[in-house]
Amino acid sequence: MEFDYKILAKYIIGEITPEEQISLVEWSRMSDENLILLKKVVEARILKKFEFNNSKEKTEQALQALHNKIERKSIWSVMRPYLGYVALFFLLIFSSVLGSLYYTSSHEYISIIVKPGEKIKKIVLEDSSVVWLNSESVLRIPSSFSPKKRVVKLEGEAFFDITKQKGIPFRVETEHVDVKVLGTSFNLNTEAADNSFEAVLVSGKIVLQDKHNKDILRMSPSEKVIYNPSRNEYSIETVDTNVSTAWHLNQMTFENSTLREIVNKLSMLYDVNINIESKQLADRRYRCVINRDETLIEVLDILKYLAPISYRIEGNEVFISK
DSSP states (O other): OOOOTHHHHHHHTTOOOHHHHHHHHHHHTSOHHHHHHHHHHHHHHHOTTGGGOOSHHHHHHHHHHHHHHHOOHHHHHHHGGGHHHHHHHHHHGGGSOOOSOOBOTTTOEEEEEEOTTOOOEEEEOTTSOEEEEOTTEEEEEESSOOSSOEEEEEESEEEEEOOOOTTOOEEEEOSSOEEEESSOEEEEETTOGGGOEEEEEEESOEEEEOTTSOEEEEEOTTEEEEEETTTTEEEEEEOOHHHHTGGGGTEEEEEEEEHHHHHHHHHHHHTOEEEESOHHHHTOEEEEEEETTSOHHHHHHHHHHHSSOEEEEETTEEEEEO
16 A cells, blocks of 8 residues: 555644545554554644643654654655644644544544534445444544454444444444444434434344443334433334435435425525415425535426426525415
8 A cells, every 4th residue: 555644744734634534544554563653643643741842843853753763764754844834733732623533542443523514424444334424423433443343433423334244243332322233224313303312224234232232122124213311212113214314415305395394494504594475385295305515596496396386586585486
């Protein structure tokens, strides 16, 4: 694997991309030396003794010491041009988010974070499983899966498409409920309405377990389970999984939704006020799929095609009529 050492410098200054994150993780697993180097770089980033290293000169001294330890001239030559940015990063580190990737030596987990307003992130795990991480969510993955089990940790919402590996179960840990996976695709939301945990099974099998690994229930495809931890109550219903999991495809799916329900979501998506000029029209129901990357006019044209409506746009106001 040809590794670009500039990725290390970009990681330190917080400019690493999700694709480079994956490349960094894969590179660190190639040898113990690479893993040790990554840990040293992470230590340089978080800089526990910040108060003694808040200048470019002292940052350069710290990186020189790191260079002497690892004896990698090629890395040092790549890092040197970024020293000014590194020093600035250290000065700001206590007043900003550490970034979407950080390493903890005690657990050796890497956290991938999707901040509010950021796009959905698609993550390919080392076993070829794929995870789509929604906005305001965190996925923690180990530096390397163990030979006996695969465990990740989730806060927020994610869609999983898990590769089956015989004898190596996959497990998703959340605050209140853990999910034992048997090769399948499913959606989890740890922060659903009323602070509930929500699971939707698309295919395969999953088992919901308590924090003592005791089975709570086994789910079947097309089932949606909602668990309210404050009341310790579960509910199960059958759903259209295409609707329930459309978000990971960057789509909004409406199933028998009123025009009022649709335009409320469109108003938030496009930051406009949408007015419906009759109650009869507002109560009309639709079944449609809308791509989030479509313009407002394109979406309104879709609605116009589905039913006899007309619209006009006046600045930040949209008016819909028969």
